[in-house]
Amino acid sequence: MNLAEGVQLVSFAILAVMMIGSALGVVLFSNIVYSAFLLAGVFVSISGIYLLLNADFVATAQILIYVGAVNVLILFAIMLVNKREDFKPLPNAWVRPTMTAIVSAGLFVLLSTMVLVTPWAYSTESVSSDTTIVLIGQHFFSDFLLPFELASVLLLMAMVGAIILARREFLPDQVITPDKQQQPVLTLPERPRELVGISSDKTSNLDDSRRSE
Amino acid sequence: MDFANLVDQLNAGTILPEGIVLTTLMVIVVGDLIVGRSASRWIPYTAIAGLLAAVVALYLQWNNPNPISFLGAFNSDDLSIVFRGIIALSTAVTILMSIRYIEQSGTALAEFIGIMLTATLGGMFLSGASELVTIFISLETLSISSYLMTGYTKRDPRSNEAALKYLLIGASSTGVFLYGVSLLYGLSGGETQLSAIASAIADANLSQSLGLVISLVFVIAGVAFKISAAPFHQWTPDVYEGSPTPVVAFLSVGSKAAGFALAIRLMNSAFPLLIDEWQFVFTALAVLSMVLGNVVALAQTSMKRMLAYSSIGQAGFVMIGLIAGTEAGYASMIFYLLVYLFMNLGAFTCLILFTLRTGTDQISEYSGLYQKDPLLTLCLSICLLSLGGIPPLAGFFGKIYLFWAGWQAGQYGLVLLGLVTTVVSIYYYIRVVRMMVVKEPQEMSDAVKNYPEVQWNLPGMRPLQVGLVLTLVATSLAGILSNPLFTLANSSIARTTTLQPIVISSHFSATVPAENSALQTQQ
Amino acid sequence: MYDFEDKFRNMQLQYFLLLAAALFCIGIYGLITSRNAVRVLMSIELLLNAVNLNLMAFSSYLDPLEIKGQVFTVFVITVAAAEAAVGLAIILAIYRNRDTVDMEQFNLLKW
Numbered sequence: 001m002n003l004a005e006g007v008q009l010v011s012f013a014i015l016a017v018m019m020i021g022s023a024l025g026v027v028l029f030s031n032i033v034y035s036a037f038l039l040a041g042v043f044v045s046i047s048g049i050y051l052l053l054n055a056d057f058v059a060t061a062q063i064l065i066y067v068g069a070v071n072v073l074i075l076f077a078i079m080l081v082n083k084r085e086d087f088k089p090l091p092n093a094w095v096r097p098t099m100t101a102i103v104s105a106g107l108f109v110l111l112s113t114m115v116l117v118t119p120w121a122y123s124t125e126s127v128s129s130d131t132t133i134v135l136i137g138q139h140f141f142s143d144f145l146l147p148f149e150l151a152s153v154l155l156l157m158a159m160v161g162a163i164i165l166a167r168r169e170f171l172p173d174q175v176i177t178p179d180k181q182q183q184p185v186l187t188l189p190e191r192p193r194e195l196v197g198i199s200s201d202k203t204s205n206l207d208d209s210r211r212s213e
Numbered sequence: 214m215d216f217a218n219l220v221d222q223l224n225a226g227t228i229l230p231e232g233i234v235l236t237t238l239m240v241i242v243v244g245d246l247i248v249g250r251s252a253s254r255w256i257p258y259t260a261i262a263g264l265l266a267a268v269v270a271l272y273l274q275w276n277n278p279n280p281i282s283f284l285g286a287f288n289s290d291d292l293s294i295v296f297r298g299i300i301a302l303s304t305a306v307t308i309l310m311s312i313r314y315i316e317q318s319g320t321a322l323a324e325f326i327g328i329m330l331t332a333t334l335g336g337m338f339l340s341g342a343s344e345l346v347t348i349f350i351s352l353e354t355l356s357i358s359s360y361l362m363t364g365y366t367k368r369d370p371r372s373n374e375a376a377l378k379y380l381l382i383g384a385s386s387t388g389v390f391l392y393g394v395s396l397l398y399g400l401s402g403g404e405t406q407l408s409a410i411a412s413a414i415a416d417a418n419l420s421q422s423l424g425l426v427i428s429l430v431f432v433i434a435g436v437a438f439k440i441s442a443a444p445f446h447q448w449t450p451d452v453y454e455g456s457p458t459p460v461v462a463f464l465s466v467g468s469k470a471a472g473f474a475l476a477i478r479l480m481n482s483a484f485p486l487l488i489d490e491w492q493f494v495f496t497a498l499a500v501l502s503m504v505l506g507n508v509v510a511l512a513q514t515s516m517k518r519m520l521a522y523s524s525i526g527q528a529g530f531v532m533i534g535l536i537a538g539t540e541a542g543y544a545s546m547i548f549y550l551l552v553y554l555f556m557n558l559g560a561f562t563c564l565i566l567f568t569l570r571t572g573t574d575q576i577s578e579y580s581g582l583y584q585k586d587p588l589l590t591l592c593l594s595i596c597l598l599s600l601g602g603i604p605p606l607a608g609f610f611g612k613i614y615l616f617w618a619g620w621q622a623g624q625y626g627l628v629l630l631g632l633v634t635t636v637v638s639i640y641y642y643i644r645v646v647r648m649m650v651v652k653e654p655q656e657m658s659d660a661v662k663n664y665p666e667v668q669w670n671l672p673g674m675r676p677l678q679v680g681l682v683l684t685l686v687a688t689s690l691a692g693i694l695s696n697p698l699f700t701l702a703n704s705s706i707a708r709t710t711t712l713q714p715i716v717i718s719s720h721f722s723a724t725v726p727a728e729n730s731a732l733q734t735q736q
Numbered sequence: 737m738y739d740f741e742d743k744f745r746n747m748q749l750q751y752f753l754l755l756a757a758a759l760f761c762i763g764i765y766g767l768i769t770s771r772n773a774v775r776v777l778m779s780i781e782l783l784l785n786a787v788n789l790n791l792m793a794f795s796s797y798l799d800p801l802e803i804k805g806q807v808f809t810v811f812v813i814t815v816a817a818a819e820a821a822v823g824l825a826i827i828l829a830i831y832r833n834r835d836t837v838d839m840e841q842f843n844l845l846k847w
Contacts, residue, residue, distance in 0.1 A: 012748075016755050023759055026778055027766030039778050042759075046785055049752070053796040058806050058813075062788075065813050070781065070820045077824040078774055081831045087771050087838050097769045104765040111427070111757035115750055118424040121402035121417045122749070123798050132803055139807045143284040145223065147350040150338060151814055153235065154354045157331040158818035160242070161361030164324055165376075166825035187369035188457060189317055190517070190574045346808050353815045357822055364826050373830035374842045380823050381776050385767050387819075388783030391812065392760060395790040398808070399753075403799025405808070 012052055019045040032078055040071045057133040224282035227274065227289035230267040230297060231337050237263025238330040245323035253322040257312050257676070260326045264305040264333070271298050276708060285406045286344040288478075291705040293341035295547050296474040299554055300336040303467040304329060306558045309680035310565050311459035313673030317569055318366050318457065325365060329463060332358035336471035343478060343711075345394050345405040352390075352439070355471055356383050359464060363456040375455025382448045383438065390435025396428035397483060407482035408711070420486035429487055432479060433494050439472030442532065443501035446525045453521035458568060461517060462561035465524045470550050476535060477543060482711055488538070495536050496627060502529030503634040511641050516564055516574040519641065520557075523600065526638055527553060530631055533615050537622035540706050545618040547702040549611035552599075552691055556608055559596035559684030563589055566677060571660040581657030582649040585664040592685045594646045599688050601642035602635050607691035614699075752793035760786035773830075773837040777823045784816045 022041035029035050043066040050059035140148045237260055244259075245252045271294050280290040308326060315322050335354030342348040360383065364376025398405060400422070401413035419425055437445040453461045480491050506526030513519035531553075534546035566589055567582075568574050583590045599608035612635060619628040669678050691698060759782055766779030788809045795805025831837055 012751065016751075019755065020758055020762070023762045023782055026782065027762055027770065027775070032772055032774055035775055035778060039781065042782065042785065046789060049755070049789065050792055053752070053792050054800075055792055055796065055803075055806050055809075058792065058809050061810060061813055065817050066781075066785075070817050073820055073824055074774065074778065077827060080828060081774070081837050087840065090840065100765050100768045104761040107764060108757055108761040111760065112754050114423045114427050115753040115757060118400070118419065118422055119417075120399065120749055121413075121798060123403070123800055125801050132806060135803050136807055136810065139802075139804065142219065143286060143344075144346055144807055144811075146228075146283040146286045146338070147346045147811060150334075150347075150350050150354060151811060153238075153331060153334060154350065154357060155814065155818055156242075157328055157354075157361070158357055158822050160324060161328055161358070162821045162825040164321075165361065165364055165367055165822075166828045187318060188366050188372060188455075189314065189568050189572055190458075191572055346804075346811055349808075350811060350815065353819070357815075357818060360822055360826065364829060367829045368833065370830070370833045373826065373833050376826045377773060377830050377842060380819075380826055381767075381773070381780070384777075384780045384819055384823065385783065388763070388780055388787065391784065391787040392790065395787050395794065395805075395808075398791060398805060399794035399798060403794065403802060403804060405804050 008052060012049070015045045015048045015052070019049070033075075036071065036075050036078055039074065040067050043067045043071060055132055057131070057136055222284060224279060227277065227280060227282040227341075228287060228338075229274070230270040230301070231334055233263055233267045233270055234301070234330055234334050234337065238327055238334070241323055241330070242327050245327075253316075256323050256326055257308050260308050260330060261305050263330075264301045264308075267301050267337075268298055268305075271301070281343075283347075286347045287338070287341050288343040288711070289341050290709045290711065292477070292543075292547075292709040292711070293474065295551075295701065295705045296340035296470055297337040299470045299550055300333055300340065300467045303470070303554050303558060304333040304463065306554075306562075306680055306684065307459050307463045307467070309676040309683075310462065310558075310562045311457075312676050313569060313671070314457060314459055314565050316673050320365055325362065328358045328361050328365075329460075332362065332463065333467065336467055339471045340474035342475075343407050343482065345398065345407070345410075348475065348479070349391065349394065352435075352475070353387065355468060356387065356439075359383075359460075359468060362460040362463070363452055365460070366457055369455075371455040372457070373455075375452045379448055379452045379456075386435050386438035386445070389431050390438075393428040393431025393435070396424055396431070400424050400428065407478065410483050411485050415486060425484075425487060426490060429484055429491055430494070432484075433491065433498075436472060436476045436479065437498055440469050440476065440528050440532075441525055442498040442528050443505040443525060445498075446502070446505070449525055450518050450521045453524075454515060454518050458517065458561060458565045458574075461521075462558055462565075465520070465561070466554050466557050469524070469528065470554075473531060473535070473546060473550065477546075478711065480535070492536050492538060495532055496624075499529045499532035499536060499627060500630060502526060502532065503630060504529075507634040507637045507641075511637065513641075514576055516567075516576050516579070516645070519576065519645075520560060520564070523638065523641075524557070526634060527557075527600070529634070530612065530615055533619040533624065533627055533631055536624055536627065537618045539618060539622050540703075541614075541618040542622060544702040544706045545611075545614040547705060548695075548698055549615055551698050551702065552607040552611040552688075552695075555684050555687035555691060556596045556599040556606075559592060559681070559688050560600065562677065562680045562684055563593035563596065566681065567593075569677075570665050571663070573660050575660075576645055576648065578658045578660040579645060580648045581652040581654065581661045582664075583652075584654055584657065585661055586667060588667075588681070590649045592681050594649065595685060595688055597642040597645055599692070601639040603639070605692050607688050607695065610692055610695050749793055749797040752789060756786045756789035756793065759789065771839050773827050773839055773842075774824075776839065777820065777827070780823075781816060781820065784812055788812055 019042055022038040022045065025038040026035045026042065043062060047059045047062040050062060241256050241260060245256060274289060274294060276291060277289055280288055282289060308329065311325065312322065315325050332355050335351045335358060338351035339348065339355060342351050360376055360380040363379050364372055366372040397410055400419050401410040402417060404410045404413045414420060414425060434445060441449040484491050502525050506522045506529060510519050510522035510526065513522060531546050531549055534542040564574060571578065595606065599606035602609045602612040616628045616631055669675060763779045763782035763786060766782060767776060770776045770779060791805040791809050795803045799805060827837060834841065
């Protein structure tokens with residue numbers, strides 16, 4: 001093992017520990033803000049791993065999009081829904097995490113067995129030294145042209161739709177002819193059924209006047 | 214790289230129908246932006262015209278001699294053409310029924326139709342996608358638009374909740390699906406074309422490896438979510454109840470058809486080596502879906518929810534054709550989906566009409582409807598009876614064909630179970646019909662007693678009437694005159710080369726890699 | 737000597753895949769146990785990142801000439817961003833109506 005490989009192995013170990021640790025923090029911390037910041041840690045360490053895999057462009061994209069956009073978006077959402085909310089404890093609250101932990105551990109054992117027993121078909125070609133961005137660009141405009149163009153439609157509609165759902169609704173003036181079937185706007189025409197369970201007390205005061213926004 | 218040569222290789226003419234839908238979408242989005250609110254008068258009709266034009270373009274591409282386009286990313290064979298046609302038609306009918314509904318719920322129509330067209334686009338591309346990245350992107354285009362439509366009535370907590378559940382379950386199933394897809398990419402040593410994957414895995418001697426089995430299970434989880442097969446159905450009743458009814462109609466027909474197209478292509482092209490395994494998994498899914506869907510539907514009191522469970526059961530019936538794995542099996546799937554398109558959309562049109570007039574969708578509120586609105590009663594009865602499979606109607610022939618194909622393929626147990634659950638399903642469909650027709654005037658429900666006078670001249674009611682009559686005629690005639698549909702389904706399968714397992718390795722390795730290597734040399 | 741290096745190089749692919757599998761399982765755990773809707777969304781991001789790690793590892797070790805896996809990863813990143821935006825919009829809408837993000841409270845639609 002020469003020096004370069006030793007450095008690679010050590011940095012891989014550091015990044016892996018960082019990633020697993022932050023990922024566990026994301027799902028285990030009770031404070032959602034900690035989770036959001038640790039999620040950024042996961043993204044950054046994954047980006048480092050991409051660098052180890054000779055993928056400079058994707059590593060950059062990972063930082064720019066995940067840390068720069070998705071994580072910031074999540075932080076904004078946390079701030080917008082920021083109410084100190086202590087979830088009502090459920091009866092037998094320990095059962096579900098324990099069961100899930102067992103299932104997840106089993107899944108991990110299964111997947112790692114699969115990873116270790118499969119004889120992967122290693123490529124014998126040497127890694128091309130030039131930057132990956134040229135190759136990725138060529139793919140985008142030849143064999144991945146169709147998904148590339150379709151992704152633009154997807155992003156457009158996701159943007160339009162997200163704006164529609166998230167914007168503060170200012171109610172349109174009544175364009176519908178005022179017949180007797182008038183209903184509250186932006187709701188389903190069907191009447192709700194009899195509500196069940198613990199939420200019935202919450203939903204009884206669902207009128208919009210309560211909110212001052 | 215020679216540009217003209219590349220254009221030639223892309224063979225972009227095969228996506229002309231999708232191009233038409235995309236152009237319509239752009240016209241609607243931009244037109245609404247420029248014209249403003251008054252645009253909602255012409256927008257739905259533009260959308261329907263665009264969709265019908267797309268269907269015509271699909272018809273013109275029938276039996277295309279050179280279906281592979283975009284260097285193998287898209288396969289516009291006859292199988293995909295039928296599925297794309299089903300999806301486009303279902304959207305056209307759904308738009309007919311959504312105009313009045315959306316206006317009455319006070320939401321903007323243009324954006325709704327825009328999102329629905331995007332979903333259609335995703336579904337159409339999904340039907341023909343023959344490469345992993347294209348499959349993923351078109352699947353996500355379909356899914357994300359569906360999440361958005363589900364939450365479209367954003368003031369309604371039920372709609373919010375349905376959208377949240379749909380998004381979270383859908384996104385996690387996408388994650389699991391993608392994990393399976395990434396394993397496929399790895400096992401095949403870096404291939405993303407479905408056909409190349411199969412042959413690469415066979416070459417690498419991994420055809421019975423643990424990795425391939427895990428990848429199969431994960432991929433099926435994603436597909437089964439899309440076709441809402443039990444036990445991946447948990448989202449269906451909630452989403453169906455909470456979303457605007459036209460969205461439910463689209464999800465139960467268009468989105469489901471796209472899921473079946475994906476299932477056929479993925480299982481036959483990428484997993485031909487595991488044919489016994491995937492047929493076994495789908496058998497389990499079909500058994501669970503038929504039993505669970507049809508039995509739980511018995512207990513429902515809400516019409517939307519009942520149709521949700523019934524659609525789970527119907528998905529189970531359609532899977533019999535997939536499991537049979539013969540040409541007759543696939544043809545019967547297509548035939549059933551074509552018939553299902555009209556009968557299910559007809560039922561939803563009636564449901565919307567009743568909801569708009571009375572503001573409820575409880576089954577008990579339908580009692581005595583015959584006295585007040587014979588047309589609605591007739592249409593709903595015909596559609597429900599057809600869904601149940603009562604003889605002279607279209608659904609009967611669809612079911613017979615499915616069961617016959619299954620029987621021929623030796624799936625005796627599955628067919629018998631299908632017959633038993635059909636009887637169960639007839640019970641709950643007939644219950645609604647009986648409630649509407651048989652009840653005496655004094656047994657009428659309150660909603661029907663206060664039933665408003667039938668007015669077809671209100672804005673947005675005409676299209677609903679057109680949709681009602683159209684689906685009624687199609688459902689009743691498709692049974693008697695089922696021959697053209699039959700021929701369509703059969704010939705689309707007969708001309709689709711990917712469905713003959715032996716052909717896969719020889720045919721594709723001859724064409725697709727040749728194209729790829731041609732591109733390589735030019736680079 | 738060469739053989740050892742080759743083996744070492746080969747082992748590394750498994751390291752990356754094991755890491756991805758661990759991340760995937762953590763994501764699944766978070767998906768099922770989280771009660772905060774935003775955290776469920778974060779778990780989904782973890783799942784997608786596990787997939788990306790898989791794809792990148794395969795791309796680098798099995799497909800270094802074409803690097804299709806890297807292209808796939810770029811697409812997954814794109815879609816993940818769109819999905820996060822849509823998901824947070826939906827969470828915002830439901831928060832306005834229900835004043836909570838507790839998954840256990842979202843049970844209007846149960847029978």
